[in-house]
Amino acid sequence: MAGPIHWDRVKFIPDYDSKGWWEATKRREYVVNQCNKCGNKWFPPLPACNRCQSTDVGWFKTQGKGFIYSYVVVVQPIFAHFVDAVPYVVAVIELPDANNPGHYATRIAAVLRDDEDKVAIGLPVEVDWEETPDPEIVIPFWKVSGTADNTWKFPG
Amino acid sequence: MGALTDKYCIVGVGETIHSRNSGKTQLGMAVEAVNNALKDAGMRADEVDGMTSYNVMGDSTTTPHIATALGMRLNYAVDVHGGGSSGEMLVANAIGLIEAGYAKTIVVWRSMNGRTFRRIGGQAVGGAARVAEAAGGDIQFQAQWGWSTPAQRFGMTCMRHMRDYGTTSRQLGAIAVAHRYHATLNPKAIMKTPITIEDHQNSRWVSKPFHLLDCCQETDVAVALIITSRERAYDLDQPPVYIMGGTARTMTDLPAWNYSRERIHKVGGFYGRNRLFGMAGIQHKDADFISCYDAFTFTTMIQLEAYGWCEVGEGGPFVETGRLQIDHELPCNLSGGHLSEGYSHGIQMVVENVRQLRWRADDYCPGAAEGHHTYDRSKGCRQLRNPYVCVGMGWGSETTSSSLILRR
Ligand SMILES: [Zn+2]
Numbered sequence: 001m002a003g004p005i006h007w008d009r010v011k012f013i014p015d016y017d018s019k020g021w022w023e024a025t026k027r028r029e030y031v032v033n034q035c036n037k038c039g040n041k042w043f044p045p046l047p048a049c050n051r052c053q054s055t056d057v058g059w060f061k062t063q064g065k066g067f068i069y070s071y072v073v074v075v076q077p078i079f080a081h082f083v084d085a086v087p088y089v090v091a092v093i094e095l096p097d098a099n100n101p102g103h104y105a106t107r108i109a110a111v112l113r114d115d116e117d118k119v120a121i122g123l124p125v126e127v128d129w130e131e132t133p134d135p136e137i138v139i140p141f142w143k144v145s146g147t148a149d150n151t152w153k154f155p156g
Numbered sequence: 157m158g159a160l161t162d163k164y165c166i167v168g169v170g171e172t173i174h175s176r177n178s179g180k181t182q183l184g185m186a187v188e189a190v191n192n193a194l195k196d197a198g199m200r201a202d203e204v205d206g207m208t209s210y211n212v213m214g215d216s217t218t219t220p221h222i223a224t225a226l227g228m229r230l231n232y233a234v235d236v237h238g239g240g241s242s243g244e245m246l247v248a249n250a251i252g253l254i255e256a257g258y259a260k261t262i263v264v265w266r267s268m269n270g271r272t273f274r275r276i277g278g279q280a281v282g283g284a285a286r287v288a289e290a291a292g293g294d295i296q297f298q299a300q301w302g303w304s305t306p307a308q309r310f311g312m313t314c315m316r317h318m319r320d321y322g323t324t325s326r327q328l329g330a331i332a333v334a335h336r337y338h339a340t341l342n343p344k345a346i347m348k349t350p351i352t353i354e355d356h357q358n359s360r361w362v363s364k365p366f367h368l369l370d371c372c373q374e375t376d377v378a379v380a381l382i383i384t385s386r387e388r389a390y391d392l393d394q395p396p397v398y399i400m401g402g403t404a405r406t407m408t409d410l411p412a413w414n415y416s417r418e419r420i421h422k423v424g425g426f427y428g429r430n431r432l433f434g435m436a437g438i439q440h441k442d443a444d445f446i447s448c449y450d451a452f453t454f455t456t457m458i459q460l461e462a463y464g465w466c467e468v469g470e471g472g473p474f475v476e477t478g479r480l481q482i483d484h485e486l487p488c489n490l491s492g493g494h495l496s497e498g499y500s501h502g503i504q505m506v507v508e509n510v511r512q513l514r515w516r517a518d519d520y521c522p523g524a525a526e527g528h529h530t531y532d533r534s535k536g537c538r539q540l541r542n543p544y545v546c547v548g549m550g551w552g553s554e555t556t557s558s559s560l561i562l563r564r
Binding site: 005010011012013014015018042043044046050069070071072073074075076077078079081082085087088090092104105106107109110111116121139140152154155156 | 289290291292293294296297299300301302303304305307308311312313315316318319324325360361362363364365409412413415416417418420
């Protein structure tokens with residue numbers, strides 16, 4: 001990431017479905033939705049379970065560890081708060097401890113602290129926290145945390 | 157075949173020019189496109205009694221405005237939210253509405269100042285980047301990730317496809333080259349300079365894995381179609397183009413949730429293809445040409461897999477040979493498509509397909525309007541030789557697709 005992200009240029013508005021997630025980030029916990037009836041997990045937040053249709057939905061505290069499933073490198077900025085950050089990497093990250101065997105995986109997306117040359121599909125990552133000028137808003141960044149076999153890197 | 161196959165027709169098509177500065181309102185452009193479609197069909201405005209359109213978050217005008225301006229008293233008027241895949245979907249809606257008796261003749265239109273009003277990704281006019289905003293709903297997460305535009309979103313799916321199957325940027329370049337070649341045969345196209353694979357590879361990055369030449373144009377344009385029954389079509393000015401079948405916004409989970417599915421590049425069209433070909437009663441080999449939504453080179457490629465033109469994972473080698481270019485095996489997006497003609501969220505491809513099926517592409521041939529074509533590409537002819545069937549595939553996102561099979 002070339003420069004800072006200007007968090008003061010955006011106002012986050014937690015809602016009924018997401019407020020538990022935002023409260024967890026203030027505790028430095030990365031949570032995903034969990035069905036209180038069948039245990040299914042998912043992200044981003046939704047008010048029902050796509051496996052059993054229950055609306056009794058809670059939160060599952062992940063270990064904040066995963067691996068890169070895919071990524072892009074944003075070169076041309078669109079969001080005003082990211083104009084000085086390009087180029088930066090956004091990744092889809094699989095969280096193995098939140099996967100649902102026989103059903104869906106649980107994959108999230110996040111901006112990475114690492115530049116493109118350090119990033120590859122398959123590498124392990126862990127959550128890292130970014131405070132913003134708004135004390136109610138803490139953003140989870142992720143960063144590469146080790147090495148792995150069989151990684152894949154965009155050759156371009 | 158479906159119960160309604162060949163019962164309804166597209167009888168009129170019209171549009172404005174594609175430009176980067178229309179200087180007009182969306183209403184002014186829409187009126188021009190609707191009038192052009194009426195003139196094309198040989199119909200009066202008061203013979204239309206239904207009108208529908210699509211828009212993205214209010215970037216357009218409304219059907220009541222157009223009807224008022226043109227003196228139409230409608231029995232059905234609805235404007236829906238949505239971009240790509242909406243044109244084909246509204247054709248399906250029109251069939252249902254006419255069949256059920258809600259209207260007899262329906263105009264489907266789209267008008268957007270896609271360059272001078274709201275740009276792709278919500279970029280403000282004249283701004284280098286989107287203005288600061290309140291981030292709620294889905295945007296509360298996307299604004300954390302710095303990830304929102306189609307280039308950024310679809311790139312995630314493309315990157316995983318490259319990793320899983322060895323698809324390359326160079327292979328995608330063949331789509332850009334083919335569609336650009338078609339644009340060189342189209343007087344209306346906004347990008348007419350031929351390009352090579354090397355030009356594609358050397359163009360700047362927008363969002364890796366996408367180069368600039370993987371990305372569509374942004375233009376100001378309006379487009380209109382007229383749908384009515386085949387009985388009515390026989391009295392009109394153009395050879396009827398029959399609607400054989402289609403799908404209307406077939407979808408799977410929204411993209412941010414689809415990322416948790418087993419295979420993230422299993423896109424919406426995959427779920428619609430059996431319905432599409434089953435309803436139309438044809439097979440892939442019966443198609444003389446296709447259109448396949450090219451917001452990006454990748455969206456064309458992945459939908460060729462999804463709709464079964466090639467095997468899953470084979471999209472890269474499939475397009476790499478140049479088979480999508482006119483006079484090759486599977487001509488695709490003959491107007492130049494979104495990559496080179498301009499951008500209307502898909503509906504312009506229906507217009508091109510209709511003209512090709514009438515054998516009256518509006519190319520550089522002096523007698524094009526009367527259907528006299530040379531088929532000499534070096535002289536700017538883009539009309540195929542006597543095509544009968546076209547399969548069109550629209551794209552709303554990775555997880556939403558509509559489609560439309562037409563025949564003459
Ligand atoms: Zn459940």
